[in-house]
Amino acid sequence: MRKFLVILDDSRECLNAMRFAAMRAARTGGxxxxxxxxxxxxxxxxxGVGDIMxxxxxxxxxxxxxxxxxxxxxxxxxxxxLVIREGEPVTEIMEQVSEDDQIGVLVLGxxxxxxxPGPLVTQLTRNAGTLPMPITIVPGDLSKERLExxx
Numbered sequence: 001m002r003k004f005l006v007i008l009d010d011s012r013e014c015l016n017a018m019r020f021a022a023m024r025a026a027r028t029g030g031x032x033x034x035x036x037x038x039x040x041x042x043x044x045x046x047x048g049v050g051d052i053m054x055x056x057x058x059x060x061x062x063x064x065x066x067x068x069x070x071x072x073x074x075x076x077x078x079x080x081x082l083v084i085r086e087g088e089p090v091t092e093i094m095e096q097v098s099e100d101d102q103i104g105v106l107v108l109g110x111x112x113x114x115x116x117p118g119p120l121v122t123q124l125t126r127n128a129g130t131l132p133m134p135i136t137i138v139p140g141d142l143s144k145e146r147l148e149x150x151x
Contacts, residue, residue, distance in 0.1 A: 002028070002104035004136075005097065007089075008036040008065060008082075011118060013109030013140025016147060018068050020138045021107040022076040023151035032072060032080040033103060036061040037092045058084060090123045097132060105134055112141045 004021040008014060018034070025032045038057050065082045072078040085092040097103050108124065110117035121137055128135055138147075 003031040003033045003081075003100070003102045004105050004107050005033050005035055005093075005100075005103045006107040007093065007109075007120060008034050008061065008068070011109060011111065011140075013111050013118065013138070015109070016138045016140055016142055017107050017109035018072075019144065019147050020136065020151060022068075022072040022078050022080070023147065024105075024107075024136075025078050026076040027151060030104070031102075032078050033096075033100065034065055034068065034080050034082050035093065035096055036065070036082065036084045037089045038084065038086045039089065040087055054086075089120055093120075093124070103133060105136055106131070107136045107138060109140050110137045112139060 004025050006014075006017050006021040008018075021032050024030065038054065038061075061084055062082070065080075069080050069082070072080050083096060085096065087095075093106070097106065106124070108118075108121050110121045116122065117137070124131070124135060125137070
């Protein structure tokens, strides 16, 4: 089974990436793997405080994931997997891809504001020629109706 890997974060464009991945997986008989990455700099405090913050971050990620997972199950018939990693985002994405040979496509949401498409899109597209799978970049401003039409 081919899986669509989509990144869970707090960006607005993440929603469209999730929708796209779920709709494509449903239409092609694939699956969805949702990757959340906890950056290391968030826990450079005392050890006890860092552990508490890390656990709170994991709980928040799991709650956020459940919202997307419920929609995917109810509307698309897809039961997504959640993977949580800690480290630098691009490094962790590449590690996940190398560890899971069922991942066929990386789906990223792109911002449309003055800040540009976002750091992940910028960093990963620079190395697109050396990646072991294609990247699908989903515009953050794409309407739900347009997403349905193109998937």
